[in-house]
Amino acid sequence: MTEPAASARPDEWPIAGDEWHRVSPKYAWADLALNLIMVLGVAVVYMLIIVFAQEQPPLMVHLIIGAVILVLLVSAFFALRRVRAIGYRLREDDLLFRRGIMFERIIAVPYGRLQLVDVTRGPLLRALGLATLKFVTASPATGVHLPGLPVDEAEALRDRLVELAETRRSGL
Amino acid sequence: MTDTPQQQVPEPQPEALAPIEVPWRRLHPLSPLLRGGLAALVIVGIIIANLRDRLFEWFLGPETFGAMGPSEGDLIELLIAEQLLLWALLAVFAIIAIVVLTAWLSWRFASFRITTEAVESRRGVIFRQHRRAPLERIQSVNLQRSLLARVLGLTQVDVQTAGQGGKVALQYLGHRDAQAVREQILLAVSIRAKRDLADTAPETATTDPRAQGVAGPLDERLRDLADVDIAAAALEAGTVVKVPLGRLIASILLGSEMLTLVIIAAGIVIMSVLVSPAILATGLPLALVFIGVVIGQFNRGFNFVLSRAADGVRVGAGLTATTTETIPFGRIHAVEAQQPLGWRPFGWWKVRITTAGHSLSQGGQNRLQNMVLPVGQLDDVLRVFETLLHEGETGSAEREAALAHALTGPGDGFLKAGPRAGWLLWCATKRTGLRIELAELSPHTQQSSLRIRRGWFTRSLSVMPMVRAQSVQLSRPMVHRLLGLASLQVHTVLGPVRMQMRGIALADAREAFTLLATTIVRVQQQDAAERLHALRPSTPTPDRLADEQHGGSL
Numbered sequence: 001m002t003e004p005a006a007s008a009r010p011d012e013w014p015i016a017g018d019e020w021h022r023v024s025p026k027y028a029w030a031d032l033a034l035n036l037i038m039v040l041g042v043a044v045v046y047m048l049i050i051v052f053a054q055e056q057p058p059l060m061v062h063l064i065i066g067a068v069i070l071v072l073l074v075s076a077f078f079a080l081r082r083v084r085a086i087g088y089r090l091r092e093d094d095l096l097f098r099r100g101i102m103f104e105r106i107i108a109v110p111y112g113r114l115q116l117v118d119v120t121r122g123p124l125l126r127a128l129g130l131a132t133l134k135f136v137t138a139s140p141a142t143g144v145h146l147p148g149l150p151v152d153e154a155e156a157l158r159d160r161l162v163e164l165a166e167t168r169r170s171g172l
Numbered sequence: 173m174t175d176t177p178q179q180q181v182p183e184p185q186p187e188a189l190a191p192i193e194v195p196w197r198r199l200h201p202l203s204p205l206l207r208g209g210l211a212a213l214v215i216v217g218i219i220i221a222n223l224r225d226r227l228f229e230w231f232l233g234p235e236t237f238g239a240m241g242p243s244e245g246d247l248i249e250l251l252i253a254e255q256l257l258l259w260a261l262l263a264v265f266a267i268i269a270i271v272v273l274t275a276w277l278s279w280r281f282a283s284f285r286i287t288t289e290a291v292e293s294r295r296g297v298i299f300r301q302h303r304r305a306p307l308e309r310i311q312s313v314n315l316q317r318s319l320l321a322r323v324l325g326l327t328q329v330d331v332q333t334a335g336q337g338g339k340v341a342l343q344y345l346g347h348r349d350a351q352a353v354r355e356q357i358l359l360a361v362s363i364r365a366k367r368d369l370a371d372t373a374p375e376t377a378t379t380d381p382r383a384q385g386v387a388g389p390l391d392e393r394l395r396d397l398a399d400v401d402i403a404a405a406a407l408e409a410g411t412v413v414k415v416p417l418g419r420l421i422a423s424i425l426l427g428s429e430m431l432t433l434v435i436i437a438a439g440i441v442i443m444s445v446l447v448s449p450a451i452l453a454t455g456l457p458l459a460l461v462f463i464g465v466v467i468g469q470f471n472r473g474f475n476f477v478l479s480r481a482a483d484g485v486r487v488g489a490g491l492t493a494t495t496t497e498t499i500p501f502g503r504i505h506a507v508e509a510q511q512p513l514g515w516r517p518f519g520w521w522k523v524r525i526t527t528a529g530h531s532l533s534q535g536g537q538n539r540l541q542n543m544v545l546p547v548g549q550l551d552d553v554l555r556v557f558e559t560l561l562h563e564g565e566t567g568s569a570e571r572e573a574a575l576a577h578a579l580t581g582p583g584d585g586f587l588k589a590g591p592r593a594g595w596l597l598w599c600a601t602k603r604t605g606l607r608i609e610l611a612e613l614s615p616h617t618q619q620s621s622l623r624i625r626r627g628w629f630t631r632s633l634s635v636m637p638m639v640r641a642q643s644v645q646l647s648r649p650m651v652h653r654l655l656g657l658a659s660l661q662v663h664t665v666l667g668p669v670r671m672q673m674r675g676i677a678l679a680d681a682r683e684a685f686t687l688l689a690t691t692i693v694r695v696q697q698q699d700a701a702e703r704l705h706a707l708r709p710s711t712p713t714p715d716r717l718a719d720e721q722h723g724g725s726l
Binding site for chain 1 (some may be wrong): 649665
């Protein structure tokens with residue numbers, strides 16, 4: 001892998017160097033768009049406050065709104081890297097999932113633990129031809145969800161996961 | 173619905189094991205009274221409130237009443253004046269008749285049965301409800317008795333399944349009858365789980381559905397009222413853990429809730445002296461909340477008994493309303509022992525568990541708040557752990573020593589927190605540790621477990637059988653990342669026990685993560701293979717096998 005993602009140094013993490021499937025880079029646009037829409041929303045609120053306020057609003061308001069916009073912009077700036085950091089691997093008996101650059105997270109789920117696979121498509125993702133896949137176990141904390149897979153890949157992966165789970169069923 | 177319940181002849185099985193079957197049968201005739209009990213009380217209350225003056229007049233005589241002056245809005249006065257008394261009486265009788273009829277109908281239409289596959293219940297006249305709990309999904313069978321139910325000699329049987337809010341509630345049965353039904357359900361579950369268990373004769377299945385303790389003698393009723401419901405087998409074997417009343421009270425007084433209350437109260441008093449006495453008033457609602465908490469603790473811990481029944485662990489407690497929960501073996505997802513600071517001089521611990529099937533709305537908690545031991549000495553804790561985690565085995569001294577060491581010892585053999593973890597864990601740094609207990613031999617695979625020690629203010633030890641793990645997670649939130657540390661968590665079903673260790677050195681965490689991921693997969697596959705193997709002799713048809721494969725997993 002030639003990705004500069006944070007955990008991709010092979011010497012450091014034995015399973016980091018191997019092959020990770022990534023979500024579509026197109027998902028970064030969706031991520032970016034969401035961030036920018038939020039920036040726009042906050043900016044509109046700011047305008048309204050300034051236009052309709054009877055007197056000069058306190059300094060805190062300016063500071064807070066400025067900070068929110070800054071955070072959102074920084075977050076938007078990292079959209080591409082964040083999306084690149086999302087990845088999954090189908091190992092022999094479990095699914096490895098990872099995400100996050102700042103708040104790195106890696107999860108291993110045995111296929112036998114699969115309760116259901118959920119493929120959803122919102123309007124934004126549908127416009128980009130993408131879908132979100134959720135791997136649901138009996139634990140609400142597992143939280144494996146892969147946003148922005150190409151639709152074909154998401155459906156193929158769903159069928160593959162169900163098939164793997166069927167052959168490796170285990171109790172609760 | 174079969175109007176005359178008959179014992180069905182069990183189908184002949186290849187292994188000649190008669191499965192338990194109880195055909196459709198009704199609940200206790202008094203149950204509508206209890207189910208509609210609250211509504212009835214409210215209605216009676218309203219009537220009494222309306223007729224208050226009239227009642228005074230009847231009981232105290234007109235002279236006293238006259239002194240208070242005639243009441244203007246009195247309903248009966250009005251009715252007599254308008255000559256509508258007859259109609260009013262007719263209306264009252266009609267209402268009573270409707271209430272009785274509805275109660276009778278609701279009783280007549282409520283029934284349940286136990287089959288070889290599931291426990292089913294039906295109720296409702298217009299909106300019929302049919303609930304089915306497949307035997308292999310049953311997580312626990314509980315007996316619940318509110319104070320009113322106890323007075324009437326009734327008991328509610330709750331069959332908990334793993335789904336959210338999925339439970340079959342049998343409201344209500346006579347107390348002994350409820351116990352018999354519970355045994356039938358548990359026996360059916362265990363027969364379903366291991367069909368090759370040929371020597372378990374289902375003699376309880378022949379309970380006469382009509383033999384309900386309706387008009388039992390008074391002393392029997394009183395005994396039922398006070399019945400603590402201990403498994404008879406456990407009583408003989410002496411595998412019973414109890415909580416003495418004195419210790420319970422002391423533990424509540426020394427517990428962390430009480431400590432918090434004292435600190436807050438002191439804070440309020442100091443503030444009121446320094447600033448203004450009005451602050452004292454803010455303490456009142458707070459005090460009420462805490463009194464509620466303390467009474468709740470007392471009620472849950474009162475008369476607490478844990479015993480090992482034939483097919484599971486039975487936990488019961490309660491002062492006014494009692495609850496007895498029976499958890500079949502193999503349904504426990506995690507166990508945690510905790511020791512608040514105030515209990516340390518006495519060496520007391522409390523133990524909580526996570527099981528599947530407690531609904532999200534309850535935050536993964538049941539009536540007993542997943543408590544399997546409200547307060548106990550080290551010995552009790554060890555016995556509880558043994559009972560919960562090593563089903564149907566006699567205790568091993570070696571294992572108990574290891575456990576005692578993990579609870580109170582310095583934690584040798586545990587993976588310790590990494591350097592600089594003190595920034596994260598404070599005083600708990602020394603105690604925090606994680607240990608993967610591998611049981612290599614095949615029959616003991618299920619006993620591979622993960623142990624995590626935590627805490628300084630409240631010490632804890634959590635143990636989770638690897639077979640029950642849902643997923644493993646390694647995460648590095650901001651502070652962890654800055655310190656070169658990582659946090660490991662194994663996810664279980666929703667419940668109070670959190671299998672997480674923070675502040676592990678990154679390299680150690682990665683190693684442990686890899687080991688955990690591979691062990692969990694191996695243990696679970698072996699477990700599945702064993703269960704499939706155990707199943708094969710009695711189920712030669714591939715179709716049954718496939719069914720079991722689907723059914724066995726949630």
